Amino acid sequence: MQTMFRYNWLIREKWYQWCEGVPLEELLRKRTGGVGGILHTLFHIVDVEWSWIRVLQGKTDFQESFEAYQSLEKVRQLDRAFQPEVREFISSWNIEKENRILYNPQPDGSIATDAWGEVIRHMIAHEIHHIGQLSIWAREIGKEPVSANLIGKGLNHTLPNS
Amino acid sequence: MQTMFRYNWLIREKWYQWCEGVPLEELLRKRTGGVGGILHTLFHIVDVEWSWIRVLQGKTDFQESFEAYQSLEKVRQLDRAFQPEVREFISSWNIEKENRILYNPQPDGSIATDAWGEVIRHMIAHEIHHIGQLSIWAREIGKEPVSANLIGKGLNHTLPNS
Numbered sequence: 001m002q003t004m005f006r007y008n009w010l011i012r013e014k015w016y017q018w019c020e021g022v023p024l025e026e027l028l029r030k031r032t033g034g035v036g037g038i039l040h041t042l043f044h045i046v047d048v049e050w051s052w053i054r055v056l057q058g059k060t061d062f063q064e065s066f067e068a069y070q071s072l073e074k075v076r077q078l079d080r081a082f083q084p085e086v087r088e089f090i091s092s093w094n095i096e097k098e099n100r101i102l103y104n105p106q107p108d109g110s111i112a113t114d115a116w117g118e119v120i121r122h123m124i125a126h127e128i129h130h131i132g133q134l135s136i137w138a139r140e141i142g143k144e145p146v147s148a149n150l151i152g153k154g155l156n157h158t159l160p161n162s
Numbered sequence: 163m164q165t166m167f168r169y170n171w172l173i174r175e176k177w178y179q180w181c182e183g184v185p186l187e188e189l190l191r192k193r194t195g196g197v198g199g200i201l202h203t204l205f206h207i208v209d210v211e212w213s214w215i216r217v218l219q220g221k222t223d224f225q226e227s228f229e230a231y232q233s234l235e236k237v238r239q240l241d242r243a244f245q246p247e248v249r250e251f252i253s254s255w256n257i258e259k260e261n262r263i264l265y266n267p268q269p270d271g272s273i274a275t276d277a278w279g280e281v282i283r284h285m286i287a288h289e290i291h292h293i294g295q296l297s298i299w300a301r302e303i304g305k306e307p308v309s310a311n312l313i314g315k316g317l318n319h320t321l322p323n324s
Contacts, residue, residue, distance in 0.1 A: 001163075003283050033301035034294075098318075115318045121165050122312040125290050129310040132196075132294020139195035148291040150284040156260075156277045 014146040034133040050082040176308040196295040212244040
């Protein structure tokens with residue numbers, strides 16, 4: 001589970017570096033599908049990851065709009081601001097937390113009950129899914145996307161050498 | 163880990179159902195990015211999942227080309243043929259297998275060493291990434307994609323009710 005988070009953080013950083021070689025207007029351009037743009041997707045990933053971590057802890061989550069984060073540096077700053085809390089939460093994960101229940105109010109007034117383990121896996125899948133979308137848009141603007149390979153990056157901390 | 167596989171299998175089945183409402187020419191149309199098309203992506207997901215399972219077991223993997231699987235039904239049939247072995251392998255997963263080493267010959271003649279746990283997580287990320295690509299192409303042809311949500315689907319088998 002933690003391997004998957006390390007994977008997501010590494011790939012996200014590589015996408016930030018990829019963005020450095022792309023004009024801002026391409027990063028901001030409205031596109032079909034997903035949340036509608038490259039930088040907006042990275043903002044959304046950062047937003048959603050942190051918001052879930054906050055919700056699990058019973059804290060207020062992030063409610064700001066992408067309108068205030070219209071540059072690569074602003075999104076990276078936001079990410080840097082959120083990362084310590086996210087990494088602390090993930091690094092302290094243990095089996096006991098798997099089955100804790102989140103009581104999650106829904107827009108229709110009902111209360112969903114989600115296991116924390118399910119929330120954590122939802123977060124993992126959420127980011128990979130959106131990164132897949134970036135890979136299509138990268139090709140549409142004629143650039144090679146960041147490789148999505150997880151293997152061979154030494155991410156599995158159960159290995160003796162990582 | 164098994165939750166993530168159940169998630170991928172469920173979402174893949176939903177994409178097959180989604181494909182039923184799309185003309186074959188759209189499923190086969192060449193597109194920018196990924197492996198270049200909707201049905202080809204589903205074929206690739208099935209191919210790669212099974213191939214890794216075979217490689218981990220030291221068995222021959224799948225070498226056929228998409229050219230022979232140019233219909234939704236043919237891809238689903240292939241998936242159905244592979245699924246029993248994949249599900250058996252994943253359901254028998256245990257902690258002891260995490261650190262087993264796969265010696266994986268590379269095109270350059272070197273031998274990569276990958277922990278099985280890393281291979282398994284690579285397989286999970288691989289499918290989610292490609293499904294993210296489908297979601298963009300779905301919007302490009304004016305159709306709502308399958309939801310990528312993992313949460314709220316009762317996939318977490320550690321819950322008492324699932």
